[in-house]
Amino acid sequence: MNLVRLALRRPLSVLVGVIAVALAAWIGLQRMARDVFPPLGVPTIYVAQPFGGMDPAQMEGYITYFYEYHFLYITGIEHVESKSIQGASIMKLQFHPNVDMSSALSEVVAYVNRSRAFMPPGTPGPFITRFDAGSVPVGYLVFSSTNANRTVGEMQNAALNQVRPLFAPLPGVSAPPPFGGSARTILVNLKPDRLRSYGISADEVVTAMAAANTLSPSGNLPLGDKYPFVPVNAVVKNIQDLAAVPIRTGTGAGGGAVFVRDLGEVADGADLITSYALANGKRTVYMPVTKRSDASTLSVVELVKANIPNFKKVLPDDIEVTYEFDQSPYVVRAIRDLVKEGALGAVLTGLMVLLFLRDWRSAFIVVINIPIALLAGTFALWVSGQNINLMTLGGLALAVGILVDEATVAIENIHVHLARGRSLGRAVLDATVETTGPRFLAMLCVLAVFIPAFFMQGAAKALFTPLALAVGFSMVASFVLSSTLVPVLSVWLLRGHETEVKKEERSAAYTALLRPLLAARWLVVPIYVLAAIGAVWLLTPKLGTEIFPKVDAGQIQLRLRAPSGTQLEKTEAIALRTLDLIKREAGADNVQMSIGLVGVHAANYPVNLIHQWNAGPEEGVLQVQFKPGSVRTEPLKEKLRATFKAELPDVLVSFEPSDIVERVMSFGAPTPIEIAVQGQNLAASKEFADKLRERLVKIPSLRDVQFAQVLDYPTLDVNINRERAGLLGVRMSDATKSLVASTASSRFTVPNYWADPASGIAFSVQVQVPQGRVNSVEEFKNTPVTTAGGKATLLRNIASVSEGTAPQTYERYNLVRVVSLTANIHGSDLGTVAKEINRVLAEVGAPPAKTSVAVRGQIPPMEEMFTGLRNGLLLAVVVIFLLLAANFQSLRLSLVVVSTVPAVLAGVALTLLLTGTTLNIQSFMGAIMAVGVAVANAILLVTFAERARVGQASSLSSIQNSPAPAAAGSAENSQKSGKMPDLLGAALTGATSRLRPILMTSFAMMAGMLPMALGLGDGGEQTAPLGRAVIGGLAAATLATLFVLPSVFAVLMTGKHTRSASLDPDDPASPQFTSAKS
Template sequence: YVHDVAQVYRGGHPQTNLVLVKGRQGVEVVVMKSGDASTLDVVARTKELLPRIQKLVPPDVHISILNDASVFVKDAIKDVVREMVTAAVLTGLVVLLFLGSWRSTLIIATSIPLAILSAIICLLLSGQTINVMTLGGLALAVGILVDDATVMIENIDTHLEEGKELEPAIIDAANQIVVPTLVSTLCICIVWTPLFRLSGVAGWLFMPMAEAIVYAMLASFILSRTLVPTMAKYLLAGQVHPGLHSDEHLALPKGILGRFQNRFEHAFHKFRAAYGLFLERIVARRTRFVGVFLGFSVLSLGLFLVSGQDFFPEVKSGMMQMHMRTPLGMRIETTGRIVSLVDDRIEKILPGKVSGIINNCGLPEGPHNQAFIPTPSIGTQDCDLMISLNDEESPVWDYRKLLRKDLSEKFPGSTFTFQPADLTDKILNFGSPAPIDVQISGPELQSNYQYARLLVNKLREIPGAADVVIQQTMKTPTLFVQGNRTFGQATGMTEADIANNELMTLSGSQTVDPQYWLDPKTGITFPLNVYVSQDQLTHYNDLLTIPVDKGDGDPKGTDMQLLGSISTITPTGTPGQVSHYNSMPEIDVYVSTEGSDLGAVLKQVRRVVDETHKSLPQTAVVDVRGQAVTMHGAYMELVAGLIVSVVLIYMLIVINFQSWIDPFIIISALPGALAGIAWSLFLTQTRLSVPALTGAIMCMGTATANSILVVSFAKERFALHGNALVAAVEAGFGRIRPVIMTASAMVIGMVPMATSNSQNAPLGKAVIGGLILATVSTLLFVPCVYAIFHNRSHIRNSSPSDAGHENGQEAV
């Protein structure tokens, strides 16, 4: 029987992987989803199976969820939905404040959910799903979805105040603004074309957002042409319009809201009158003002150079992921004891701030696919630590600095590096532990490694560079067994015989001759592994006495030899990991950032690479890759696409306005919008990022739309009396309400996003700052530019003072 010659038990391979949860050993099972599956569905179905699995294991075994990605997804969706609802409510209040009518506000507010619903239907038909990015696009569009409906209602009110009947007023108002609003909507849609040009991960992330915004905007325009006039016909019938009779203004509700709105209307009329007088003076000195404002805008663009560049802002997720590498060759048991001490030290450094630590040391034995598990572990000396904090708002940047300094001093010989803990950064890093990856590839591995060490010493001197390490190791403790070929020929032993007997003794028979046993009761297949117990192989001499036979099946073992008699065993060091790029061996030098922006560190890394290029082996090639390079490419694509969008917008306006000058006047508001974005990011200490650039795109589209309203009205007035100065003042005075109302609605709608802890916070800040200065540019700079270009034509003599005269009599 087998039990007469060996100990038979149900077990596993010799342990090379160790998982510790709150100091206790455990078994970690990672559940991955396929690319087209829903994270929420996979997690929900997995949780449904856990109670059934719990019944199959021994009572003292507890199954729990250590890391649930659906929590982050649900929180992100909740944040976006909350931002969307808050933005919709705030936008509705702004519209109510300006219009002073619950009926008008209800008409405009009704178009928001219908436009969002239409966009969702279009997203589903185009193959998109409801995710964080599509919801983020809809949340971003909420503030501007009221634009078309607001302009329509405001124009209807203007015609009603002129004494027209309701139905003719609706028809005339719709006919008057249909072309400007269509062009405005198309301009907003066109500015999002750069996101469709993004490639790689950036395109995969932001294309759904762009689609959601475009669908919502088109739906909003259609609703403003159909639903809004229809609802206005029924809801505005019989409504009092204060512009008709001064005493009717007093007939508004006498409640708190009514009195507040009356005061606001009174204050706004005074503000508009003051604005009209100020605009007259500005137009009179238009050349000087245009020069000063344009110079200010151009100089403000220099703030982008000092704001810093990141691909995506890091989010406080309440998690930190750290990697520990002990001295090479450390046994898994010793690594486990060290990491337990590290856990205790972390809790002392951060008292009361750590809720739990999960340790995953070493690598699992067997045919496990490590391709989709982002970890720099290469052996039993490595350990990944997932540190959960009690507060999601914890300053993880400060904590990382403390841990780096203290742990390096308390545990000499071990290295500690930090990796991204949030899912977005992991995706952008393509599984790498750092955003910058300097790769040295070439056939001479040892020479490349020496150059990498030189490079590391230089890179560590860069301000803001952190966790600069070489991924590969070249001196992993190894025993090199060299067979005696002369003796082997005399005994008939081959290198294969020596290797198979070594593997059989050290790793088990599964590595040489796999055998399986099928349990007839359960139908489960068990691998049969025969190996020498580890307690019999604890010294160097135990290896020398490993028996080696020819493997010819002779049961007498007459050809049996000891390993030490037919080979030489030499301790040496070998690469612990060999990576290849384009079939060439390569060395990875990882660089993270701390306290500095990714763009600045990338620039310095490239400088160091260029300076040390003379020390590079002749057969080697060095390249800088990773998230930082992808960021640079995405920036270039966005800027190039934005330039193309401006050209397309210009050509679209040329076709609709039948003029080369007016489209140029319209887009002249864009430098002011860019200046506002630069100041917003600078004053809030926010770095330039792809979300911030996305906000810039949104802001430029809105600024163009508002400029179209002003210039189109100026064009109508100029055609009426032929005086460019008067037309410019009348356009600003006549369109100040819709311009300020739509800009205020979008600015207020962006406040929840700008003040949130999400990665879209820079987007909201960029929109707010850009729109504030873009509104100033639209109401002051654009009329002056219009007056400069059109002042040559005079059909009748007039002066800016006449414009103020007309403005005082005309209720616009």
């Protein structure tokens, strides 16, 4: 029993099934995560290694190298990138697609442990994390205080130790340590003049402190029935007790001892300041709120906002915490507007169907199919583990127009059968069964265009697969509904209206146009082929290309770099000046919020470097959010570039991805353009990069062309004379320890801790000379250095000090040093700029020996994505062709159907060019979708034309072989004799009989895509290319189907007999048929 007959026999079962699907979909919608994009699954692992005090060259040679060397042995590794700066290095491990990242992470941990065996003693443990492109900040927790005496360090401590632990129970939520401020630290601040007067080096103080404040195990002593602890106050209880620690005895004034209090002071303060966080221009502390790549942006934001009262409970009363730069409104608006576009598209589709059928009952049956199929598709998406995002919603919106096809074909054929005078029940049954085959084949052809999605790799697969599943599930549901619900509703609603349905007369105008085209078919077909292929060949190169459509989210992020080695406070002043200029150009009333970080993250928190990379005190990153609809960011960026150049001429500025869409689709690249010059000879690489930069700045569409690394950071080179040092009894280890304690902190050489009894949290105890107390080279030369005899000598007695420069950052790619140029784009697209860059690379000539040039940034992933999409489109056409061949048992008919593909591609290219739309992943998906729909329409026409051709042959055979013994014998003779029917008549019959359903399907889908193509609402620019591509491709394909396809059919089927392809001797239609008696 077929599906149609079963539905007609059990109509209430059909209704129960529909209601069950609706309820299941409603449950699924409540539980599905909602986000901008699906999880991209970028196979990346980061390793962040701190080592406070190490300079960049030491980090590269003694730390980073051993990691890189071992990481290249990991299974599935593609490349290893590293950046080494003072006190930290960060390594990015990129894996090949489809690598099991759980196993990869285990291997990384194993090789990290092996690498550490080769590193200097005391090397801290690294931070290892899987970091996906979707793991981006969805907002910031900003801390502020109404107490003027509250320090930033105190707020940092509260945020780190009171608020951050509360993130642990929140699913999908994470947050790195706070940005800004420094960790609470017990400081022993030494006075250089006191050290010199007593002849004591800072290292002696460090040694004394380590001996006087030491952690000692506690034993137990049995006393009667008790077994008490025996703790010793080896660690001070009160930090001021540290001031009484003796450094020397018998050397003080009058022969007395020298204590810490004689050399400096003890303070409960903060670690060395390496960065300042700014919120609306004021120093503060903030925490980026990040989500796991598979978590929902909306759920994460809602959880964090709901827990803000809990955060406030654990904070002092004067500290406020707010949630800023909330990315969820953008997600909500994007999803809401896409739903609105889909709903409006469904309404327009229904009106188009009503216009063609002119019967509200029939239109209702067609339109009711849409929401039920979408609900079924949504339920299937939930079951398959997908979430609600722009791709799945785009697929559902795209499916609106396609879903009409199944029900429209069935309803239209029911009208035809009713017009023949059949009873309602018989007309519904026969008409629906008659179209089951073509509808099923059309569905398979539409689904076939999405098969390549499962063979793609990387981001293209992650983005395309959810859209493909959304369309596919909805299409399958629509086919089932058109075979069950549509016939049931038709019998119920069309009752008593059989006589109102009359046979549609052929359109005289269409026939009049088609006849001369058929007559000139041998001219029409070559002209069509040449015109379509020529249009694709000529127009496609003129289209701009990019990964994803640009969207203006009303935010900007910029990176500023002051002259090399600029002090932190000076950089902060430049950042504040930059914010003032932004307010001036954008309008102060239009700025809603600004945050920023000036300087480099403290070595205590290496993971922060993954979230935001700064290399030194001269760098800062500012993020500004404008009030909705108040500012257009691209023109503003161009104005700001001119303003910065005029008023901050020594400051380099570069704009970076700011909103959640840009950050995700940039795949971690800070700028769309990066050109890496690789070679072990850093000087030669820099020289060649300079030549490249001179030519790149001349490309009109490039902006912010600059080096990614600072290679001339100022240094004070201390050159110790080993012979002189030996004569004075100074060991190299003693000299370096004295210098570290005087210029940085003792925690880098001798870690020491004190646990706060009130909280049970341990804080570092460190000896240092506060920054600013030594402010000249001559004074620096007077730094006391420990000798073997216990006395101190001055640095100038054993060493020379000279000023120089050195790289601030060492970057490597698979162990090869890299000098990078970065740039932004204005007024052009990524593909066009890529061509210009390739031209420059060709003009500048070959790089020096053992040096290579690589283009990175967003260009490689774009090229990889388009290669996958192009191959996917070709594979889709091949799959469709094979499906058609299997169905028609004719390669010629299959070729007739796919002959509409060039028209689709030409229509897509022309539409994108006329609307100024780039070729991106959205428009490419629209093109692939248009191919499937165009083929589905062509199947209808070709199927009926072939039926007419075979029917004519059958009639000819019946006349020539009359009197025929039976109808079956007539069919058998016609098939075996293979008579030649009137091809033009068959083509005309197929075209005119399918005119209305083809027009109805095409116009309905184009109407459904119109709201999306117009890009209405927030974020409409992201999905508009998809709608435009579908409309353009389908419009061209509809014209080709109606006016060219009949001629193609007549040309390709010329000389084709009607005999069956069957080889079964028991098949009466087979040329090999023989009766059992033969």
